[in-house]
Amino acid sequence: MLSSAQITETVHAYLAAINAGDMQAVMALYADNAAVEDPAGTEPKRGADILEFYTNAFAGGASVELTGAIGVSSRTAAFPFRAEIKSPAGSVTIVEVIDIFEFNEDGKVEKMTAHFGPTNMSQRED
Amino acid sequence: MLSSAQITETVHAYLAAINAGDMQAVMALYADNAAVEDPAGTEPKRGADILEFYTNAFAGGASVELTGAIGVSSRTAAFPFRAEIKSPAGSVTIVEVIDIFEFNEDGKVEKMTAHFGPTNMSQRED
Numbered sequence A, B: 001m002l003s004s005a006q007i008t009e010t011v012h013a014y015l016a017a018i019n020a021g022d023m024q025a026v027m028a029l030y031a032d033n034a035a036v037e038d039p040a041g042t043e044p045k046r047g048a049d050i051l052e053f054y055t056n057a058f059a060g061g062a063s064v065e066l067t068g069a070i071g072v073s074s075r076t077a078a079f080p081f082r083a084e085i086k087s088p089a090g091s092v093t094i095v096e097v098i099d100i101f102e103f104n105e106d107g108k109v110e111k112m113t114a115h116f117g118p119t120n121m122s123q124r125e126d
Helices: A004-019 A025-027 A048-055 B002-017 B022-028 B048-057
Strands: A030-035 A064-065 A077-084 A092-105 A109-115 A121-123 B029-039 B060-065 B076-086 B091-103 B109-115 B121-125
Touching: A004 A025, A004 A030, A004 A064, A004 A092, A004 B029, A025 A048, A025 B048, A030 A048, A048 B091, A077 B076, A077 B091, A092 B076, A121 B091, B002 B022, B002 B076, B002 B091, B029 B048
Parallel strands: A030 A109, B029 B109
Antiparallel strands: A064 A077, A077 A092, A092 A109, A092 A121, B060 B076, B076 B091, B091 B109, B091 B121
């Protein structure tokens, strides 16, 4: 039985790993058979494609922070966050996202779904 | 092709229907074959059970309001909201929830999943 504290800790560890640029730490939260549907409605990524996806997405650096309460059910977390993603050219894309984590019995994330789209994105020049 | 505006409108219509206590208006947003998993991890409700569920859940009156951005993908909405649910005895339960709507091609909600649990609930005496 997964506790709410374990689920909440995993969400915080995920955001901290992205902020640290530590994609291996991100991967450590996922089950071996995990699927990452980012954004929702696209074909889920699996296996080595997941690491490649995170590496490319955050190549220029990113900062993420929660923007509201984490919804924690018996086997899922839903959490709203703001991501600021830097491009090599110096522009910053700001995205408001709601991620869903579905956990397996070992407390690993076996499905991630990222809910966002064009209405959730804006740009800033630094 | 469903537009972001249609998806956003449906979310606002849903919250307005709950605030109005109009459960038929809630039902009108759902597809005939809809499934409502509330909270996440429980057996989805279908058909007449959905109306019964909403009627019972909000029998004492409820108010709901968005607490952050609606994450809108090509076929889903994710939205954080606070629900204040009155009991007949006068106590108020406050719940921070993140709902996911998955839409069919006609713009009806065919799956709702509500992400919350004990850590998202608090009580107040009015």
